[in-house]
Amino acid sequence: MSEQAPKSRKPRADQLRNRARLLEAAREVFRGEGGNLEAVARKAGLGIGTLYRNFPTREALFQAVYAHEVETLEQRAQVDGLEDWMREALQMMATKRGMVAALAPVIDPESSFISDQSLRMRGAVAQLHARAVADGTVRPDVTPDDLMRVLLAINYGPGADPARSSVLLDVFLAGLRSA
Amino acid sequence: MSEQAPKSRKPRADQLRNRARLLEAAREVFRGEGGNLEAVARKAGLGIGTLYRNFPTREALFQAVYAHEVETLEQRAQVDGLEDWMREALQMMATKRGMVAALAPVIDPESSFISDQSLRMRGAVAQLHARAVADGTVRPDVTPDDLMRVLLAINYGPGADPARSSVLLDVFLAGLRSA
DNA sequence: TAAAATACGGAGGTCGCCTCCGTTTTCAAG
DNA sequence: CTTGAAAACGGAGGCGACCTCCGTATTTTA
Numbered sequence: 001m002s003e004q005a006p007k008s009r010k011p012r013a014d015q016l017r018n019r020a021r022l023l024e025a026a027r028e029v030f031r032g033e034g035g036n037l038e039a040v041a042r043k044a045g046l047g048i049g050t051l052y053r054n055f056p057t058r059e060a061l062f063q064a065v066y067a068h069e070v071e072t073l074e075q076r077a078q079v080d081g082l083e084d085w086m087r088e089a090l091q092m093m094a095t096k097r098g099m100v101a102a103l104a105p106v107i108d109p110e111s112s113f114i115s116d117q118s119l120r121m122r123g124a125v126a127q128l129h130a131r132a133v134a135d136g137t138v139r140p141d142v143t144p145d146d147l148m149r150v151l152l153a154i155n156y157g158p159g160a161d162p163a164r165s166s167v168l169l170d171v172f173l174a175g176l177r178s179a
Numbered sequence: 180m181s182e183q184a185p186k187s188r189k190p191r192a193d194q195l196r197n198r199a200r201l202l203e204a205a206r207e208v209f210r211g212e213g214g215n216l217e218a219v220a221r222k223a224g225l226g227i228g229t230l231y232r233n234f235p236t237r238e239a240l241f242q243a244v245y246a247h248e249v250e251t252l253e254q255r256a257q258v259d260g261l262e263d264w265m266r267e268a269l270q271m272m273a274t275k276r277g278m279v280a281a282l283a284p285v286i287d288p289e290s291s292f293i294s295d296q297s298l299r300m301r302g303a304v305a306q307l308h309a310r311a312v313a314d315g316t317v318r319p320d321v322t323p324d325d326l327m328r329v330l331l332a333i334n335y336g337p338g339a340d341p342a343r344s345s346v347l348l349d350v351f352l353a354g355l356r357s358a
Numbered sequence: 359t360a361a362a363a364t365a366c367g368g369a370g371g372t373c374g375c376c377t378c379c380g381t382t383t384t385c386a387a388g
Numbered sequence: 389c390t391t392g393a394a395a396a397c398g399g400a401g402g403c404g405a406c407c408t409c410c411g412t413a414t415t416t417t418a
Contacts, residue, residue, distance in 0.1 A: 009384095009394075009395085010385075011395095012383080012396065014384070014396070015395080015397095018396085018397085036373095036374070037374080037376090038374065039374095041398090047397060047399055048375090048376080048399070049379095049398050050397055053396070053397080104337045104338050107338040108337075141346055142346065142347075145338075145340075146343055146347060149336065149343065152336050153332035153337070153339065154332060154336075156332075156336055157328065157332025157336035158279055158280075158283045158332070158335050159283050159286040159324075159332075160328065161286075161324075161328065164324075168321075168325060168328065170354075171318065171357075172354055174353070174354035175350035175354030175357075176350055176354070178353040178354075188364085188416065188417075189416075189417095190364095191363090191364060191414080191415055191416075192415075192416095193364095193365065193366080193414070193415075194365065194415095215404090216405080216406075216407090217404090218405095226367030226368055227367075227406090228366065228368065228407095228408085229365075229367070237406095359418100360417105360418095361417095362415105362416085363414105364413105364414080364415075365412105365414070365415085367412090367413095368409105368410105368411105369409095370409095371407090371409105372407085372408105373405090374403105375403080376401105376402090377400105377401090377402085378401095379400100380398100380399105381396105381398090382397065384393105385392105386391100386392105387390100387391090387392095388390085
């Protein structure tokens with residue numbers, strides 16, 4: 001049982017190589033504001049079809065690109081308190097505009113594509129929230145999803161300004177402490 | 180001097196009629212989430228060209244559609260306190276998703292199209308903010324633009340949920356009171 | 359009523375999204 | 389190696405939304 005099933009072939013080399021190239025290209029393209037998939041394919045020197053085969057949905061691509069960040073956040077949630085975690089999360093999102101798209105599915109009930117990572121993030125936030133509620137350090141009428149919403153909104157709402165984000169988060173956190 | 184300049188003709192009747200029709204159609208289309216300009220023209224029974232002639236930019240159309248609401252908000256700002264005003268504004272935006280686009284230019288430094296209304300809104304918020312700061316009922320590190328940002332973000336950020344908006348605003352307002 | 363001024367409308371160019379399928383590459387069996 | 393089937397490639401092409409441009413139609417005024 002060390003091999004899943006010897007029936008299947010070994011994955012093709014070009015596939016793996018191309019997938020890596022696409023991720024690389026996506027990372028670059030997403031840095032500069034844009035969410036243009038054709039640009040990603042072009043920058044990778046590959047056809048658009050190949051991109052879609054590797055990442056059937058926009059979210060799939062975002063998730064893959066930000067897998068590392070999402071995992072980090074998940075882990076920090078085990079250790080940090082709510083406030084620290086939210087500040088870290090804000091920080092992490094600040095430079096990576098595209099990351100929002102990776103996180104949004106977590107609270108989007110429409111999203112048909114709920115990845116593993118989305119679920120784990122969800123769990124992480126819920127845990128953080130539960131602890132804070134137990135401690136009584138947070139208003140009980142706020143839900144875990146609300147916390148994600150606030151993070152996303154502050155970074156990504158219309159007219160969001162990175163320079164002001166941390167102040168706004170501060171205000172929100174202060175409000176959160178009030179019974 | 181009762182007439183500006185007798186040199187110019189009387190505005191054409193069809194123009195006025197069509198402008199009104201477009202506004203009517205836009206109001207309907209914007210109610211249902213969408214910001215589709217061709218749909219507006221179609222619903223008005225007019226060509227897309229006519230729409231663009233009357234409202235050269237998307238913002239121009241939004242501003243015209245929500246002129247009444249924006250004026251109301253401006254007037255309330257004279258009377259209300261900060262908290263009440265923000266709750267009213269939230270309420271007003273809640274049903275009118277498109278309104279966000281009318282308000283966003285207020286804090287968008289890029290926007291080449293700063294209408295009269297944008298400027299007046301700006302003034303209104305600034306006034307509200309100044310009063311609250313003077314009263315000491317608001318943290319001094321928050322700017323008027325921040326207030327607009329929060330309203331827009333709560334309504335319009337990714338994953339925003341109308342059902343949760345007022346709770347989030349409450350939290351924020353609570354935070355605002357803390358020195 | 360006719361010329362001049364003004365407004366209309368939609369064809370068509372652009373761009374991004376996504377699908378579909380003929381062609382090419384890779385794998386592994388012989 | 390050879391070779392044939394499985395897997396992956398790539399981009400043409402359809403779609404929807406945006407916006408511009410200009411020939412045609414309507415209104416105004418004299």
